Amino acid sequence: MAIFKEYGSGGKDRSAEDRRRHRELVEESIKKNIGNIIAEESIIGQSKDKKIKIPIRSIKEYHFVYGKNKSGTASGDGDEKRGDKVGEDKMGKKGQGDGKAGNEEGEEIYETEITIEELVKYLFDDLNLPDIDKKKMAELESIKSLKKIGYQRKGIPPRLAKRRSAVEKIKRKQAYLRSMKELEDDDIQQDEAAEEVVDGIDLPDKQEFRRFPFMEDDLRYHRVRVDHKRDFNAVVICIMDVSGSMDQTKKYLARSFYFLLYQFIRLKYANVEVAFVAHTTTAKEVNENEFFHRGESGGTYISSGYEKALEIIEQRYNPVNWNIYAFHCSDGDNWTEDNKRAVEYAQKLCGVCNLFGYGEIVPGYYSSSSTIKYEFQKHVKTKNFAIVTMTKKEDVLPGLKKLLEKEGE
Amino acid sequence: MSDYSLKEIEQWNERIEEIARDFGLEYYEQEFEICSYEDMICYETYVGMPSHYPHWSYGKAYEKTKTLHKYNLSGLPYEMVINSDPCIAYLMKDNTLLLQVLTIAHVYGHNDFFKNNRLFKVGTRADYTVEMFKNHASRVRDYIADPGIGYKRVERILDAAHSIKFHTSRVIGEKRVSDSEKIKILLERVQKPKSEYPLLEPKERKEEALPDFKKIPIEPDEDLLWFISAYGRLTEWERDIINIVREETLYFLPQIETKIMNEGWASFWHYTILNKLNLPQNLHMEFLKRHNQVIRPHPGGINPYYIGFKIFEDLKNKFSNDPKKIFEVRELERDQSFIRRYLTQELCNEMNLFEYVKVGNEYIISEVSDDSGWRKVRDTLAASVGMGSIPVIKINEWVQKDNTLVLEHQYDGRELELSYAYETLKQVANLWDGKVMLETFIENKRKVIICDEQKKVVMANA
Numbered sequence: 068m069a070i071f072k073e074y075g076s077g078g079k080d081r082s083a084e085d086r087r088r089h090r091e092l093v094e095e096s097i098k099k100n101i102g103n104i105i106a107e108e109s110i111i112g113q114s115k116d117k118k119i120k121i122p123i124r125s126i127k128e129y130h131f132v133y134g135k136n137k138s139g140t141a142s143g144d145g146d147e148k149r150g151d152k153v154g155e156d157k158m159g160k161k162g163q164g165d166g167k168a169g170n171e172e173g174e175e176i177y178e179t180e181i182t183i184e185e186l187v188k189y190l191f192d193d194l195n196l197p198d199i200d201k202k203k204m205a206e207l208e209s210i211k212s213l214k215k216i217g218y219q220r221k222g223i224p225p226r227l228a229k230r231r232s233a234v235e236k237i238k239r240k241q242a243y244l245r246s247m248k249e250l251e252d253d254d255i256q257q258d259e260a261a262e263e264v265v266d267g268i269d270l271p272d273k274q275e276f277r278r279f280p281f282m283e284d285d286l287r288y289h290r291v292r293v294d295h296k297r298d299f300n301a302v303v304i305c306i307m308d309v310s311g312s313m314d315q316t317k318k319y320l321a322r323s324f325y326f327l328l329y330q331f332i333r334l335k336y337a338n339v340e341v342a343f344v345a346h347t348t349t350a351k352e353v354n355e356n357e358f359f360h361r362g363e364s365g366g367t368y369i370s371s372g373y374e375k376a377l378e379i380i381e382q383r384y385n386p387v388n389w390n391i392y393a394f395h396c397s398d399g400d401n402w403t404e405d406n407k408r409a410v411e412y413a414q415k416l417c418g419v420c421n422l423f424g425y426g427e428i429v430p431g432y433y434s435s436s437s438t439i440k441y442e443f444q445k446h447v448k449t450k451n452f453a454i455v456t457m458t459k460k461e462d463v464l465p466g467l468k469k470l471l472e473k474e475g476e
Numbered sequence: 477m478s479d480y481s482l483k484e485i486e487q488w489n490e491r492i493e494e495i496a497r498d499f500g501l502e503y504y505e506q507e508f509e510i511c512s513y514e515d516m517i518c519y520e521t522y523v524g525m526p527s528h529y530p531h532w533s534y535g536k537a538y539e540k541t542k543t544l545h546k547y548n549l550s551g552l553p554y555e556m557v558i559n560s561d562p563c564i565a566y567l568m569k570d571n572t573l574l575l576q577v578l579t580i581a582h583v584y585g586h587n588d589f590f591k592n593n594r595l596f597k598v599g600t601r602a603d604y605t606v607e608m609f610k611n612h613a614s615r616v617r618d619y620i621a622d623p624g625i626g627y628k629r630v631e632r633i634l635d636a637a638h639s640i641k642f643h644t645s646r647v648i649g650e651k652r653v654s655d656s657e658k659i660k661i662l663l664e665r666v667q668k669p670k671s672e673y674p675l676l677e678p679k680e681r682k683e684e685a686l687p688d689f690k691k692i693p694i695e696p697d698e699d700l701l702w703f704i705s706a707y708g709r710l711t712e713w714e715r716d717i718i719n720i721v722r723e724e725t726l727y728f729l730p731q732i733e734t735k736i737m738n739e740g741w742a743s744f745w746h747y748t749i750l751n752k753l754n755l756p757q758n759l760h761m762e763f764l765k766r767h768n769q770v771i772r773p774h775p776g777g778i779n780p781y782y783i784g785f786k787i788f789e790d791l792k793n794k795f796s797n798d799p800k801k802i803f804e805v806r807e808l809e810r811d812q813s814f815i816r817r818y819l820t821q822e823l824c825n826e827m828n829l830f831e832y833v834k835v836g837n838e839y840i841i842s843e844v845s846d847d848s849g850w851r852k853v854r855d856t857l858a859a860s861v862g863m864g865s866i867p868v869i870k871i872n873e874w875v876q877k878d879n880t881l882v883l884e885h886q887y888d889g890r891e892l893e894l895s896y897a898y899e900t901l902k903q904v905a906n907l908w909d910g911k912v913m914l915e916t917f918i919e920n921k922r923k924v925i926i927c928d929e930q931k932k933v934v935m936a937n938a
Contacts (some may be wrong), residue, residue, distance in 0.1 A: 089533075136891050142777070276722055
């Protein structure tokens with residue numbers, strides 16, 4: 068006769084430990100693919116908490132399995148004829164019989180929801196750049212302010228707390244008077260006979276009473292904390308060459324880069340603004356949509372973009388109050404007569420920006436060694452200037468890393 | 477359990493057991509545990525063993541089961557049965573009364589199968605099952621807790637060992653012979669004394685070449701886990717973990733090899749028993765509905781319950797004068813032989829089985845179950861069930877001068893999936909701590925895949 072038991076796990080979840088580890092491995096795999104994921108997102112206007120769905124390949128368990136050329140069997144409805152098509156690739160999973168054998172070859176894809184903030188966190192974890200944050204913060208202390216946070220007995224004269232010192236003196240005086248009164252009462256009871264004498268001796272004390280001066284002990288000084296007030300405002304100025312030679316692929320790379328840069332800067336400042344400058348031979352400020360989607364034909368004067376950026380900075384973002392990050396993406400196809408001016412303006416930009424970067428986008432294997440890049444390398448020597456070259460999606464992250472290392476210097 | 481009590485279930489069980497015994501089922505002592513839905517997912521994840529050793533793959537399996545269930549892509553099993561003595565089965569609390577009754581009857585089918593099928597009898601020790609899993613778990617946990625070893629290193633070995641966990645001896649119950657015995661057997665075979673009946677001998681005996689006895693292994697060996705644990709450069713605990721994984725596979729091999737029979741047998745018995753129970757009308761209707769759900773064909777796929785049930789039902793009808801026949805079949809066969817022997821043309825036809833092949837990106841029907849095609853369909857099915865779905869990989873040689881392990885895939889027309897083979901080979905190299913080569917065929921050309929010490933994998937012509 069069988070035994071029946073009611074089983075209660077007591078709320079213990081046996082699988083918790085293994086699920087946690089699995090989740091950890093999934094996160095690691097997200098980090099590995101982060102470059103690809105992040106390149107898909109729209110650059111701004113995303114709130115930090117917005118959840119985005121990203122497909123991740125599941126952590127695979129590899130075995131020796133049969134490939135695609137194996138045959139299989141299945142049941143049908145009886146109308147099957149030789150030569151009928153029964154399915155496309157997907158069907159490979161079916162008809163293999165025992166699932167326990169663990170031979171699913173189909174790509175398992177999870178969809179995970181994470182917020183952009185988490186994503187960015189993963190990303191910068193991955194970049195291993197903790198020191199940069201610290202350095203950067205140190206550099207940002209532009210204004211110091213003093214905050215009074217209490218009182219102390221020692222201090223320098225300018226920090227004398229007058230009111231508090233007076234209070235201390237009054238306290239001492241009150242204490243003195245009370246103890247004197249007690250003394251007097253005692254004396255009266257014990258020593259009435261000696262009254263005359265005591266009066267006579269006490270006289271100088273009573274004189275002093277009326278004066279009761281400040282003593283060293285009464286003095287209080289303000290305790291002060293030095294406050295490092297940070298500059299909380301930053302602006303990212305995206306400058307892009309939108310001339311005919313900048314096709315969608317190139318813009319896509321540029322866009323990924325701007326997005327990452329924006330995310331990184333937003334990590335450090337409370338208020339980040341973005342300005343978009345599109346240029347051909349002339350430059351104008353545009354909105355995000357136009358920036359990425361409207362193509363223009365014509366030649367290229369890089370200097371025009373820089374000039375416009377400088378103009379915007381002058382009008383709206385005073386370098387005294389703003390941390391300015393400017394980044395320019397181009398395929399380097401600048402008209403030669405403009406090179407000299409471009410270098411000149413680049414130097415000017417370096418003067419006002421925290422960081423100025425030039426990203427040259429050369430997709431594919433073909434790359435004409437651009438003269439403007441060479442000119443920049445030769446003439447712009449300031450420390451806050453960086454040159455990044457990108458040919459494919461995978462270069463975006465290393466590029467950013469290089470740029471940020473520059474900033475950390 | 478809302479509308480019925482444990483008492484009621486026990487009463488049903490009593491009647492079921494009575495009928496089962498009358499029919500001649502012979503099973504281990506049975507224990508039922510009634511658990512919640514969450515517990516059931518957990519049991520399913522840990523192959524019924526809550527005391528299983530930890531590994532992230534079980535966390536993954538749990539999430540997957542839960543997700544599939546959440547989206548109703550797969551139902552949770554009504555029951556879960558462990559091959560142990562006493563036999564343990566889990567029933568889900570929320571099931572209806574009829575489902576519990578059906579499940580209980582189903583469980584006795586499995587229980588009988590575990591106790592009597594040859595593969596289980598020679599391949600597993602049912603009375604040690606629970607102990608074995610507990611013991612494995614505590615050994616692995618001890619290694620994890622050991623400050624000199626730790627979680628990461630244990631995980632690394634488990635990852636690698638899991639990747640070749642099915643590559644152990646396929647012959648269930650066979651004892652490993654030592655090298656010296658093997659040499660003796662081989663010598664005997666070659667220098668066979670003149671037989672007493674020379675007429676029975678073939679006229680010309682081919683001279684068998686004597687294998688090289690210095691070679692390790694003397695003959696190609698399919699037990700990768702055993703070989704690596706015996707000859708690999710491993711520490712004691714690493715060796716132990718490999719053996720744990722191997723023992724677990726050996727425990728599951730009979731179940732892998734008899735999935736269709738086992739489920740067919742249990743379905744056959746729940747159907748037979750419930751028909752005998754004289755269920756009240758409403759329960760009987762639900763029984764028919766549930767039963768049909770369990771054994772319905774999966775269009776475009778294979779439902780082991782369906783095929784197994786159909787074959788046993790067919791056998792019962794055919795051998796109505798020999799009621800012992802089906803018991804014999806459940807004792808002696810495994811899925812492959814079961815299908816080869818008893819899947820008839822009529823059954824193939826009735827179940828509309830067909831064979832498909834992949835042409836380009838499409839699956840094209842290559843054979844249907846008519847006069848000329850049904851054998852091919854049957855054989856393809858027989859070849860793909862159980863361990864037939866897992867490629868045979870053998871160790872050909874351990875080249876000691878540079879510590880290279882040479883593997884060979886026994887090509888039977890089915891190619892290896894290369895992306896998986898590459899990654900698996902890396903794992904083998906992890907365990908072996910040296911270079912690993914695998915010979916195989918790709919597009920009918922001999923190829924060798926090489927994974928060097930730096931885990932760089934390349935393929936070359938062999």
